[in-house]
Amino acid sequence: xxxxxxxxxxxxxxxxxxxxxxxxxxxxxxxxxxxxxxxxxxxxxxxxxxxxxxxxxxxxxxxxxxxxxxxxxxxxxxxxxxxxxxxxxxxxxxxxxxxxxxxxxxxxxxxxxxxxxxxxxxxxxxxxxxxxxxxxxxxxxxxxxxxxxxxxxxxxxxxxxxxxxxxxxxxxxxxxxxxxxxxxxxxxxxxxxxxxxxxxxxxxxxxxxxxxxxxxxxxxxxxxxxxxxxxxxxxxxxxxxxxxxxxxxxxxxxxxxxxxxxxxxxxxxxxxxxxxxxxxxxxxxxxxxxxxxxxxxxxxxxxxxxxxxxxxxxxxxxxxxxxxxxxxxxxxxxxxxxxxxxxxxxxxxxxxxxxxxxxxxxxxxxxxxxxxxxxxxxxxxxxxxxxxxxxxxxxxxxxxxxxx
Amino acid sequence: xxxxxxxxxxxxxxxxxxxxxxxxxxxxxxxxxxxxxxxxxxxxxxxxxxxxxxxxxxxxxxxxxxxxxxxxxxxxxxxxxxxxxxxxxxxxxxxxxxxxxxxxxxxxxxxxxxxxxxxxxxxxxxxxxxxxxxxxxxxxxxxxxxxxxxxxxxxxxxxxxxxxxxxxxxxxxxxxxxxxxxxxxxxxxxx
Numbered sequence: 001x002x003x004x005x006x007x008x009x010x011x012x013x014x015x016x017x018x019x020x021x022x023x024x025x026x027x028x029x030x031x032x033x034x035x036x037x038x039x040x041x042x043x044x045x046x047x048x049x050x051x052x053x054x055x056x057x058x059x060x061x062x063x064x065x066x067x068x069x070x071x072x073x074x075x076x077x078x079x080x081x082x083x084x085x086x087x088x089x090x091x092x093x094x095x096x097x098x099x100x101x102x103x104x105x106x107x108x109x110x111x112x113x114x115x116x117x118x119x120x121x122x123x124x125x126x127x128x129x130x131x132x133x134x135x136x137x138x139x140x141x142x143x144x145x146x147x148x149x150x151x152x153x154x155x156x157x158x159x160x161x162x163x164x165x166x167x168x169x170x171x172x173x174x175x176x177x178x179x180x181x182x183x184x185x186x187x188x189x190x191x192x193x194x195x196x197x198x199x200x201x202x203x204x205x206x207x208x209x210x211x212x213x214x215x216x217x218x219x220x221x222x223x224x225x226x227x228x229x230x231x232x233x234x235x236x237x238x239x240x241x242x243x244x245x246x247x248x249x250x251x252x253x254x255x256x257x258x259x260x261x262x263x264x265x266x267x268x269x270x271x272x273x274x275x276x277x278x279x280x281x282x283x284x285x286x287x288x289x290x291x292x293x294x295x296x297x298x299x300x301x302x303x304x305x306x307x308x309x310x311x312x313x314x315x316x317x318x319x320x321x322x323x324x325x326x327x328x329x330x331x332x333x334x335x336x337x338x339x340x341x342x343x344x345x346x347x348x349x350x351x352x353x354x355x356x357x358x359x360x361x362x363x364x365x366x367x368x369x370x371x372x373x374x375x376x377x378x379x380x381x382x383x384x385x386x387x388x389x390x391x392x393x394x395x396x397x398x399x400x401x402x403x404x
Numbered sequence: 405x406x407x408x409x410x411x412x413x414x415x416x417x418x419x420x421x422x423x424x425x426x427x428x429x430x431x432x433x434x435x436x437x438x439x440x441x442x443x444x445x446x447x448x449x450x451x452x453x454x455x456x457x458x459x460x461x462x463x464x465x466x467x468x469x470x471x472x473x474x475x476x477x478x479x480x481x482x483x484x485x486x487x488x489x490x491x492x493x494x495x496x497x498x499x500x501x502x503x504x505x506x507x508x509x510x511x512x513x514x515x516x517x518x519x520x521x522x523x524x525x526x527x528x529x530x531x532x533x534x535x536x537x538x539x540x541x542x543x544x545x546x547x548x549x550x551x552x553x554x555x556x557x558x559x560x561x562x563x564x565x566x567x568x569x570x571x572x573x574x575x576x577x578x579x580x581x582x583x584x585x586x587x588x589x590x591x592x593x594x595x
Contacts, residue, residue, distance in 0.1 A: 051483070059482070097482040189482045190489075192585055215507045253503045325491060332489045334476060336507060339590035346588050 009358050016392035017377050018364035024383075024391050025197035025348075026355040031300040037386050038279055039065040041158050042237075043167045045281045045294050047071055048310060049151035050185040051098065052079060056115060059098045060084055062296045062304065063157060064280055069143060070094055070104070071153055074115040079147065081155045082117050082140035093140075117142050148172065150179030152292075171239035171275050178285060181266030187289070187324055188309030190333050194342055196349040198280055198297040199383075201305060204341050205274075205282040205293060206240060206375040209365065213344055216336040219252040221245065221272065230370040238278025238382025240375050247272040247286065262288040262322045265312060276375070278382050288319075289327035301349055307331065307338065360392075435532070435567060444572040445535045445565050446523055452574060453519035456593070461501035468494055469566045469573040476594065478581040489581075490594060497594075504592055516546040517556070517593060534575070535565040541579070543595050545587055557583040559595060 012019045024030055046061040052073040059071045061081075068084035070093065086093050086106040093106050093113070103120065105112040112121035117140035122129070144156045146164040149172065154164050161167075172179070194201070204210050208230070211217035221227055230243040247270050263269025264287040274284040282293040289309050296304040309331060311323040330337050352359065363376040380391040393399060435441035448467060455464040472494040480487050492500060522540040529535075539561040546553040562578040579595045 098484055186483060188487060189480055190584055192588075192590060194588055215503070253499055324488065328489050333584070333586055333590050334490045334592065334594060336592065339592050340507065342589040 005357075011392075011398060012360050012362060012364070014362070014364045016390060016398075017381065018373070019360045019362050020380055020391040021394050022352040022359045022361050023355045024394055025200055025361075026300050026353055027394070028300055030387075030389075030394060031297070033387060034279075034297070035065055037388075038383075039063075039297070041156075041161065041386070042279065043146075043154045043156045043161065043164050045148075045152050045154050045277075045292070046081070047153045048184065048186045048292070048308065049079060049147060049153055050183075050310075050313065051153075054100065056100045056102050057098070058094060058101060058104070058115075060094050060096065063143075063155065064294075064296055065157060066296065066298065067157060068092055069155065070140075071145070071155075072104075072115045079145060079153055080115070080117065081143040081145040081153075082113075083143065085141070086111055087119070087138040087140065088122075111138075113140050150175065150184050167237055168277065169236035169239060171235040171241055171277055172283065174233075174241045174244070174273055174275060175267075175283065175285065177266035178264055178290075179266075183313040184290070184310045185313040185315075186308055187311040187320065188327055188332065189307070191304055191306045192333075192338075192342060193298075193302065193304050194346055195301055196303060196345040197300055198295045198303040199379075200345040200348050201293075201295060201303060201341075202276065202280060202282070202379070203376055204345060205284075206276045206379060207371075207373060208242065209371040209373075210341075210344065213340050214337050216252050216330060220247050220249050223251070224248050228367075228369045228371070231368070232372060232375045232378075234374065234378045238379050239275065240378055241275035242273070242370070242375075244268070244271045244273040246270055262319055262326075264288055264290070276379075278379060286326075286330065288323045289331070291327070291331045301353060305342075435570070441528070441532070441535075441567065442526060444567070445526055445537060448565060448572040448574060449523060449537060449539060449561070449563060450521060452577075453521050456595075457518055459505075459593075461504075465494065465498055465501065467574055468497070469575040470494060472497065472574060473576040474579075474594065475577070476579045476581065478584055480584075500594070507592060515591070515593065516548060517591075518544045518546065518553075519595065520544065521561070533567050535563075535567060535572075537561070537563040537565060539563070541595065554587050555583075556587045556591065557581055557595065559583070 044064050046069060047059050051059045052071055055073055055075050055077060057073045061069045061071055063069050069081055070084040071079060071081050073079050084092050084094055086108065088111050089108055091106055091108040093104050103112045103114060110123045111119060114120050119135040119138045122135055144159065144161060146154050148154060148164060148168060211222050226245060230245055232240055232242050234240050246268065249270060264285065267287065269287050272286050274282065276282050280295040284291040289311060292308040292310065294306045298304060309327040311320060315323060328335055363373040365371055365373040384391050435444060452464060452467055455467065474492050474497050475488055476490040477486060477488050520542040523537060524540060525538045527536045541559045541561055543556040544553050545556050559579050559581045562580060563574060564576040566573050566575040
């Protein structure tokens with residue numbers, strides 16, 4: 001039945017844990033609060049160690065708070081992270097996405113820094129600063145950096161944060177064998193800037209119900225036995241994973257009518273498994289490739305999504321080619337899935353962007369299986385806790401009405 | 405009751421067959437002049453764009469040689485290496501193009517793609533049976549309401565054209581992308 005304006009704006013007849021106010025995706029003040037209370041507080045995956053394989057390699061990254069970062073492997077082979085910002089006049093030090101340099105020199109006034117963040121050169125130091133300021137006073141701002149199993153590089157801009165392991169809280173344990181049997185290596189990287197909210201992308205990654213969107217997923221997963229039995233597992237800090245599933249790649253046109261032969265060391269050859277970590281990270285394994293999504297929210301309606309594909313270090317050229325081909329067939333920029341997902345979240349934002357005609361986004365499915373929305377409810381429970389606001393009533397309007 | 409067109413098709417008359425020698429001669433034509441050869445090459449490259457713009461995938465494949473190879477490549481400054489985003493032979497390309505209309509139909513509704521092409525150079529092999537063609541490519545997407553045209557990608561085509569039996573066909577195509585972020589939603593459709 002069509003709804004009137006009053007009916008449209010009415011709160012759903014579900015518990016407040018089972019829906020969210022659509023303004024959490026569109027409101028500028030909430031976004032700025034997220035930057036302060038979430039992005040600048042939690043651990044964030046920024047790259048894989050294989051992106052800086054050699055001493056003096058660096059990788060320019062953008063932190064989810066928007067801050068420019070430089071991930072650098074030192075002569076001691078330790079990976080460190082710094083603000084990609086000269087302490088002199090604030091210019092970006094490295095413009096290139098990646099490179100190799102024993103010294104990082106700012107192009108503006110030629111101040112130089114080593115891979116441990118020490119300033120090693122101030123141009124005409126004595127003439128300009130006499131003894132009032134010296135190199136030891138102007139090192140790079142270091143950011144807490146740690147590696148998780150599999151060689152993923154995480155950072156936290158909060159110096160007082162807890163340990164990474166505590167943050168992950170076992171949510172990646174389902175990849176224990178896949179991440180430890182052989183070293184991983186990055187094989188693909190691309191990104192997209194989508195006019196949508198970062199949480200909408202993460203929602204899509206978390207819930208399997210949207211797989212109806214993808215012909216590929218319908219064929220290889222949804223229509224296969226056991227699909228609906230998959231259960232979600234929730235972890236602390238808003239993270240989740242799902243039961244693995246044996247996926248029938250041969251059910252989709254284009255794979256030659258054969259099940260794939262190249263699998264993933266330490267795991268099943270056709271086992272699909274994934275974990276989604278609050279607030280912006282996704283690990284998605286469809287042998288023979290692993291996909292990692294990370295995001296840089298630029299505003300409530302603009303998000304950089306970074307896609308990484310990983311394979312196995314030491315692949316033969318034939319294995320690498322197969323891994324790459326299968327990865328890109330589904331997850332590459334011309335692949336079957338990502339474009340469709342991007343259309344969906346862009347469409348959501350097109351519909352809700354005004355934020356004026358209050359509407360609700362439902363997270364109400366309860367079926368104790370693959371299409372249960374517990375994966376979403378758990379995320380917004382964490383979001384509400386960190387923001388000090390209910391995702392269903394972020395401006396406390398329902399509570400105010402109830403009090404009248 | 406079902407009928408077939410072949411049942412009613414008129415046999416060619418002897419006189420009609422006799423009027424064909426000109427056509428037969430054309431089929432055996434071997435691009436004896438540079439102008440005709442170059443015209444065939446340029447038209448082929450242009451038709452590959454027009455057929456893809458029209459989502460006329462079968463006509464596109466008809467322009468391709470049986471040994472056709474298609475790749476989309478780019479350089480990743482993040483990884484400091486070349487990467488291949490799509491790699492198909494003719495059969496693989498056919499499988500891909502056959503299945504795309506079964507995917508998210510709204511994608512097709514959203515995209516009106518237009519490939520703008522400039523042929524830069526054409527170099528011929530010693531025996532004139534192959535042409536290596538470099539072209540500039542810009543791919544635009546126009547919203548269905550005609551309101552906004554978005555530049556999806558700047559790229560180059562590196563093509564090899566087979567010139568055999570008086571016919572030009574696309575033997576290989578490398579789409580070398582400069583732009584690696586393909587608009588708001590990416591593209592299921594090859595360039």
